[in-house]
Amino acid sequence: MRFLPVVCCLLISPLIARAEREPAHKLTYKTDGTDLIVSTSILIPGGPHLLFTSFDDTDALMPGLRYTIIRNSDDLYESAKFVTIEWRLKDYKTELLPSRVTGQVIALSTSELKRLGGKALELVKE
Numbered sequence: 001m002r003f004l005p006v007v008c009c010l011l012i013s014p015l016i017a018r019a020e021r022e023p024a025h026k027l028t029y030k031t032d033g034t035d036l037i038v039s040t041s042i043l044i045p046g047g048p049h050l051l052f053t054s055f056d057d058t059d060a061l062m063p064g065l066r067y068t069i070i071r072n073s074d075d076l077y078e079s080a081k082f083v084t085i086e087w088r089l090k091d092y093k094t095e096l097l098p099s100r101v102t103g104q105v106i107a108l109s110t111s112e113l114k115r116l117g118g119k120a121l122e123l124v125k126e
Contacts (some may be wrong), residue, residue, distance in 0.1 A: 025101040036092035041084050044069060044075035044105055048123050051084050056102065057116035063089070072123040090093040 049071040058065030067085045070122040089098070113120040 003076045020076070025103075027097075027099065027101070029097055031092075032088075034091045034093075036084060036089040036097075038065060038089065038098055038103065039084055039086040041082045042069075042103070042105075043080050044083055045071065046079040046081050047071060047075045049083065050119055050123065051085065053085065054084060055087070055089075056100070059100070062094075062096050062098050062100065064102060065098055066101070068104040069105045070113075070120060070123070071105065071107050072110060072113060072125075075123075075125070 001105050025042070027038055027040050030037050030039075049122045052070075054068075056066050058064070061117045065087050069083065085103070087098075108116065108120070110124050113124050
């Protein structure tokens with residue numbers, strides 16, 4: 001019984017090392033004229049959602065890529081789906097490729113989505 005913590009550490013340490021080597025988001029890059037298009041895919045619960053993308057300009061060398069997905073937590077789906085997230089960097093001139101991605105998936109209830117209004121009402125089933 002005394003060896004259980006040691007065994008657990010030995011089993012988990014390769015997983016931690018692997019997570020540090022592999023980026024959380026696999027990014028693809030393509031150009032469209034002078035624009036750079038960066039994309040990735042993430043797995044979310046099935047059903048409708050809203051996607052917002054933006055840039056984090058706090059790094060002087062390279063903008064960070066941000067996304068927010070909003071979905072209705074009252075809708076229960078047994079399946080999941082991949083969502084492609086895309087950012088367009090206009091007139092991209094530097095050789096450095098963006099690699100820092102932060103994102104969040106927000107699950108709001110039907111009543112919260114109604115209070116939010118706007119495009120969030122598209123996620124409400126009446």
